Amino acid sequence: GAVVSQHPSWVICKSGTSVKIECRSLDFQATTMFWYRQFPKQSLMLMATSNEGSKATYEQGVEKDKFLINHASLTLSTLTVTSAHPEDSSFYICSAPTGVSSYEQYFGPGTRLTVT
Amino acid sequence: GNSVTQMEGPVTLSEEAFLTINCTYTATGYPSLFWYVQYPGEGLQLLLKATKADDKGSNKGFEATYRKETTSFHLEKGSVQVSDSAVYFCALRGGGGNKLTFGTGTQLKVEL
Numbered sequence: 001g002a003v004v005s006q007h008p009s010w011v012i013c014k015s016g017t018s019v020k021i022e023c024r025s026l027d028f029q030a031t032t033m034f035w036y037r038q039f040p041k042q043s044l045m046l047m048a049t050s051n052e053g054s055k056a057t058y059e060q061g062v063e064k065d066k067f068l069i070n071h072a073s074l075t076l077s078t079l080t081v082t083s084a085h086p087e088d089s090s091f092y093i094c095s096a097p098t099g100v101s102s103y104e105q106y107f108g109p110g111t112r113l114t115v116t
Numbered sequence: 117g118n119s120v121t122q123m124e125g126p127v128t129l130s131e132e133a134f135l136t137i138n139c140t141y142t143a144t145g146y147p148s149l150f151w152y153v154q155y156p157g158e159g160l161q162l163l164l165k166a167t168k169a170d171d172k173g174s175n176k177g178f179e180a181t182y183r184k185e186t187t188s189f190h191l192e193k194g195s196v197q198v199s200d201s202a203v204y205f206c207a208l209r210g211g212g213g214n215k216l217t218f219g220t221g222t223q224l225k226v227e228l
Contacts, residue, residue, distance in 0.1 A: 004159065032214065043120075043220040044160075044205070093159070097214045105214065107152075107159035 003027055004096055006108035013084055013115055021079045021111045023050075023094030029074035030096035035067075038091040038110070050077040050094075084115040118143045122206045122219035129196055129226050137191040137222045139180075139206035147210030149173075149182050149189040154203045154221070163191075163204070196226045 003026040013019050023033055031052045036044040048069050049057040056069035066088075068080040081088050095107040122139045129135060141147065148167045152160040164173030169184035178193045189206060206219040 034215070041220070043218040044216075046215060046217075049215070095160070095216075104162060105216065107161070109157065109159040 004094065004106045004108040006092075006094060006111050008111060009109065010112040011114070013113070015085055015115055016083055018080055018082045019084055019113060021081075021092055021094075021113070023077045023079070023096075023108055025075045025096045025106070028096075028098055030077075030098075031074060033071060033077040033094055033096045034105070035069060035077075035079050036093040036095070038093060044093060047079075052077075081113065084113070086115045089113055089115045118147065118208055118210050118217040120206050120208055120217055120219035122204075122222055124220070125203075125223035127222060127224050129224070131198055131226055131228055132195045133226075135191070135193040135196045135200075135224065137204055137206075137224070139189045139191065139219060141187050141189065141206075141208050143187075143208055143210040143217075145210055146184075147208040149180070150207040150209070150216070151178070151180055151189070151191050152205040152207060152218075154205065156202070160205065196224070198226045198228060200224060201226045 005024045007022045033050040035047045038044045046059050047062045050069045050071040052071045058064045071077040091110050093110045095105045097105045119142045150165045151163040153163045154160045164175040166173040166182035172181045180189050180191045203221045203223045205221045207216045
């Protein structure tokens with residue numbers, strides 16, 4: 001089946017620094033990717049929809065200047081957490097549908113971010 | 117807006133026991149419903165889906181029936197195995213597009 005990878009799988013950074021997380025579709029092209037945030041024992045919360053070649057669409061309450069999303073190619077989307085703070089520590093997950101109207105979404109394994 | 121409510125875990129069962137994980141939803145229109153499973157250290161995987169009322173999704177011995185009258189999509193399996201230990205997420209897709217709304221997830225632990 002289709003595979004989505006994320007890199008890094010975990011990262012520790014200091015407050016005030018920026019961290020970039022990559023999401024790649026390995027064997028299919030994705031014009032759209034989704035970024036989620038997951039808190040311990042809580043649901044996945046959709047942060048934004050990444051659109052290849054255009055601006056991302058952010059969900060209400062998500063700071064677009066803090067969570068920069070770039071979808072530079074049909075197989076890569078990046079999420080940059082800028083000026084990270086401890087409250088940004090979380091598990092970040094990306095997903096990609098295999099088609100415009102496909103029911104099937106493939107999820108990456110997630111990236112654990114810890115801000116100290 | 118859309119929302120999904122599922123039972124809190126963890127759920128601990130003995131091998132070969134019957135499993136039910138409850139899921140109810142709130143949505144406008146006619147959403148599609150999904151169960152995803154997350155094994156330790158892995159990404160979410162689609163377990164089964166149902167796209168209209170009374171549809172039954174099934175996979176790997178798991179089943180769930182789309183009940184519009186009760187707005188439910190409960191996950192069931194007749195005989196669980198240790199390898200079924202994972203976190204299970206109920207989700208819906210509604211209003212067009214590919215956005216998914218997830219429940220909080222239910223951790224299942226199956227013991228010998």
